[in-house]
Amino acid sequence: MISSLVVAFVVGGLICVVGQFLMDGLKLTPAHTMSTLVVSGSILDGFGLYEPLIAFAGAGATVPITSFGNSLTHGALEEAEKHGLIGVLTGMFEVTSSGISAAILFGIIAAFIFQKRNTTY
Amino acid sequence: MDQKQFEDIVEKQNPKTPMFTNMLKAFLVGGIICTIGQLIIFFYIRFFSFTERTAANPTAATLVFIAMLLTGFGYYKKISQFAGAGSAVPITGFGNSVVSAAIEHKTEGYVLGVGGNMFKLAGSVIVFGVLSAFFVALIKTILVKIGVVSW
Amino acid sequence: MKNKWIVILLFLTLGACSDAPERVVYPSDDLELEKILDKQDSIIGYKSLMDNNTLLVSIEIPTMKRFSKVKIEENIKKELENEYPNKKVIVIDDLKIKWEIEKIIEKEHESKELTKSIEKILALSKEET
Structure with missing residues (x-):
């Protein structure tokens, strides 16, 4: 168990370093950086590399935003395997939903509870 | 200059x-x-x-x-x-x-403000995630169909 | 800066409460199964349950080999299927499955209950999302 915590720390940290490099080194805006990471997660899953990474690093691979692209692609691929090409369309959100639905739900709850501050968040 | x-x-x-x-x-x-x-x-x-x-x-x-x-x-x-x-x-x-955009636009009302602006910042992630997932899955499915790779 | 290290240390110590990998076969009269699992060098521990129809093995793969987790699971599964052709064989590396198997072994279920609890675990392992 302790080893999986260490691996999660290192792998998750490294993915964030890649993000920081895209921001600082290649001067991308945060939105571009996030989109790039999501796309790379999706492509990695296309090559079947992201699932082994999850098996290896656990939360180190599922918590960064790259896993978002992975799970979208993974849902699409799984459906495509069952139903052919049409599954690509229908399967996409099959696996991903929790992150997005949580964000929507908690976003609305936050809008209820919290007041706007002078600082931007 | x-x-x-x-x-x-x-x-x-x-x-x-x-x-x-x-x-x-x-x-x-x-x-x-x-x-x-x-x-x-x-x-x-x-x-x-x-x-x-x-x-x-x-x-x-x-x-x-x-x-x-x-x-x-x-x-x-x-x-x-x-x-x-x-x-x-x-x-x-x-x-x-998502949350910060929701709080930020609260004053404009829940439908136009919160609902409309929630994904202002995070939207690009979803859009390009879905887009790339679509193409990756499409390409892979076609490649599998013509027998270049397997699942 | 100091606080950060305290937090990191806290997580590390919290994570330390885990036990060494074990090798358990239940019911324990099957020496053949133990032999097969013992000679697998890609795993460090295993726990297995068996009833009349199913053979359920939870394996523990060392962290650095977990990249090829699916392959290791499949290899061991194939080997076991050769040995037990009329049983449904499930080989899986998962903390939850391992813990559930431990619970069942502790309770020393008899054959009927054993089948029931194995079915429960199977349902768990099939879930995908």
């Missing part, structure tokens, strides 16, 4: 970021967030009927919830000023951008 003056102005506009320190900070904070994620995964496996495979979903939701609290109380901004990508890349950063 000669070349040197121009370069000076550019230099002032883009202050040199200490790249190595920033990366180290991103590594530490991002790593810590993922470690917390792993602890939450252990929690869900231990006390609920989730396996290692399924526990990632409630963990994502929990992390977004934590991000909501931190954003609402104004701590997330401080963290992200320190950590840069370290706090933006994990799913908490996604949650933060």
Whole structure:
């Protein structure tokens, strides 16, 4: 168990370093950086590399935003395997939903509870 | 204005970021967030009927919830000023951008303000995630159909 | 800066409460199964349950080999299927499954209950999202 915590720390940290490099080194805006990471997660899953990474690093691979692209692609691929090409369309959100639905739900709850501050968040 | 003056102005506009320190900070904070994620995964496996495979979903939701609290109380901004990508890349950063946009536009009403602007910052992630997932899955499905690769 | 290290240390110590990998076969009269699992060098521990129809093995793969988790699971599964052709064989590396198996072994279920609890675990392992 302790080893999986260490691996999660290192792998998750490294993915964030890649993000920081895209921001600082290649001067991308945060939105571009996030989109790039999501796309790379999706492509990695296309090559079947992201699932082994999850098996290896656990939360180190599922918590960064790259896993978002992975799970979208993974849902699409799984459906495509069952139903052919049409599954690509229908399967996409099959696996991903929790992150997005949580964000929507908690976003609305936050809008209820919290007041706007002078600082931007 | 000669070349040197121009370069000076550019230099002032883009202050040199200490790249190595920033990366180290991103590594530490991002790593810590993922470690917390792993602890939450252990929690869900231990006390609920989730396996290692399924526990990632409630963990994502929990992390977004934590991000909501931190954003609402104004701590997330401080963290992200320190950590840069370290706090933006994990799913908490996604949650933060949604929640902050929701709070920010609360005054414009719940439908137009909150509903309309919630994905202002996070929308690009979803759009390009779906787009690339579509193409990757499409290409792979076609490749499988013509027998180049297998699932 | 100091606080950060305290937090990191805290996580590390929290994570330390885990036990060494074990090798358990239940019911324990099957020496053949133990032999097969013992000679697998890609795993460090295993726990297995068996009833009349099913053979359920939870394996523990060392962290650095977990990249090829699916392959290792499949290899061991194939080997076991050769040995037990009329049983449904499930080989899986998962903390939850391992813990559930431990619980069942502790309770020393009899054959009927054993089948029931194995079915429960199977349902768990099939869930995908």
